[in-house]
Amino acid sequence: MVVNGRPIKRMKRRVTADLKDFLTFPGASDEVPGDYDGPFRSNILSFLKNYAQISPPVCLFPQLLVWQITFRIGSLKEDPDSTPAVVTLDVVEEDVPKSRSVYCDNCKVVGWSGHPVCAKRYHFIIRSGLYSSTDGYSKPCASCGDILQLPDSRCKSCNYVMTKDELEDWVYLQLGTTTHLLHGVVHSNGFGHLLRVNGKEGGSKLLSGCDIMNFWDRLCTTLRVRKISVMDVSRKYGLEYRLLHAITNGHPWYGGWGYEFGAGSFALTADTYKKSVENLSKIPLSLFYSESRKPRTRLHSVISFYQSLSETQLLTLRDLFCFLMRLIRNADQQSPADTDKKPRNSSSWTKEDSEHVEQAMIKVLRAVGRDRWVSWRSLKGALYRIASSELLDYCLKDLGGKLVQEGMVYSRCNPDTDALEYRLNTSQDISEDMRSEIEKSPTKDHLLRDLKFLYASLLDPKTMVCDRPIRTSESAKSSAVKLLDCKQFVKDYKPEKIDVVNPFAVRVLCEVEIIDHPKDYAAPPPELILLALNATLADIKTEAAKAFQEVYLMFQRFKVEEVISPVTDPFKYESSSLIRVQGRCHGNLVHLFGTERGLDEWTVSCVCGATDDDGERMLACDGCEVWQHTRCAGIHDSDAVPDQFVCGRCANLLNSSLPTSGIYSCKDEIVSDDKSSRRDGKNLTAGVR
Incomplete structure (x- = not known):
């Protein structure tokens, strides 16, 4: 995946002594006072400057710039004579407008589809042992299969020259591989997604899942990220771990690091999630015994x-x-x-x-x-x-x-x-x-x-036994389905609440309002800006414009015209005060990069209550073109969609004879496996993450 760096040699004892310990970094002793008091967009630059290095030659693809930080694993005090193992963190700086994927699918399903497109994405990656960064970067030759050491494009065995398109395909394939021990991505506005954690059961030889999560959490705290989402599709012992862990601990495995309910599929809410956990976990074991006979099953x-x-x-x-x-x-x-x-x-x-x-x-x-x-x-x-x-x-x-x-x-x-x-x-x-x-x-x-x-x-709603009262059995099955349907969890790091070390600056949250904005425009999240204690209104306009220009593509030609704030005197601003600025965005950037949902115009209106893409399989009515869940339309998850589909509303209006979504199965209802109930549609969200 990293194609712009030379292979890193294995570390000798005298070299590893100077490396930071992965199990404790970043800690209080590693931070430079004042370097990380600002927002993520500036903190990440300071972090890379202080700890990372980028090696020549210049990267083959200008949209991907890669930094590397090598860590030792463990303290040198435990065994001074041994050579500790090392692990390398790749920080891939992605220039979004030049990227293959401008819009973020992860933002769409977690409820952030209304955010403007950010100018940068930062991928934090620890590769598995099979593709360890300490062994350099290589790929098989498309002609003879021998290993081709990057960034060389010519195979030394058969002289086959890999084309730029082939190399670019391979690079983006590495970004999306499922073998990484860690893969997190953070947008320049501080919102991000934890895409992959693989501990020892997932291929890690030295680091456990908890070691990796502890590192990720410390890193996010140091860099002052705002919110991180994770789609929990983890499995352990071949079982759905988000369901099992919710029963034993009351929250998903990621909840141990502060991740809470973020967005539920099928319009499920945080309250529904909590009630489902309690209903299922508190079922008495005595219900599985009959008073009339001794246990025999x-x-x-x-x-x-x-x-x-x-x-x-x-x-x-x-x-x-x-x-x-x-x-x-x-x-x-x-x-x-x-x-x-x-x-x-x-x-x-x-x-x-x-x-x-x-x-x-x-x-x-x-x-x-x-x-x-x-x-x-x-x-x-x-x-x-x-x-x-x-x-x-x-x-x-x-x-x-x-x-x-x-x-x-x-x-x-x-x-x-x-x-x-x-x-x-x-x-x-x-x-x-x-x-x-x-x-x-x-x-x-x-x-x-x-x-x-x-x-x-x-626990499994598909195979759950019915050796209990019918009402309890239905409630248990409903709760289990709901817990499995809750996959999106979010941690709010609240960086604006962190105490400021710099006594010569004040931090304020700045909201922006676009004059003559489009009808479907949604204001972006407030941006944190640092102001001098003697800042003037002109300084506020300059810093606010600079902040939004750096973060979002649609604001690259943004100019602040007016500052609207309850406090008109800048000298009276306090830390985390909220101010609002008005301005104009020139050019066509608002249309192109206005939202992470992209340029496609689609409407979601499902009988379960969903009004936006939630990552589940959906189809569109051939009449009104409104999207709804296939499950809610009576289509079993294992069934393919037919060639035609008309929703119930259109069928009633048109008195159509086409198949309709007459069977609704939302949330806790059980869908029939009858093949005759199959319906049609197109997938709004492809695949399962």
């Missing part, structure tokens, strides 16, 4: 098994999945059962009570016979008359590993029945090694298998 057995393992009561879906995820995290440790163990409160029973029950359990195991396994449920059922259910559970959890006169009690997790089992080993020679082999907790493979089974049975 696999679902009942799996739930009972983990309830028997847990030191605390598992009452809800959230309790169950939190406990299971905790076991998975501890599965790689030497003693996962001990790691998860918590001190028990046994004040309800005396020591004599516990010993009496344990002796009774051992007596049952003796009677069963040598080396025969007895299930947890059978052992508990045999003794239900001598003690309470709670006391039996309490003693069963510590029964494994008990030494008796003739041997020791072993416990295991039966992989076929998902139940704890016990047996009395009567061998006379019980060594410490044999004691360490006792495992109450299942293996990681077993845990993952149960996680996928429970996810499919309890």
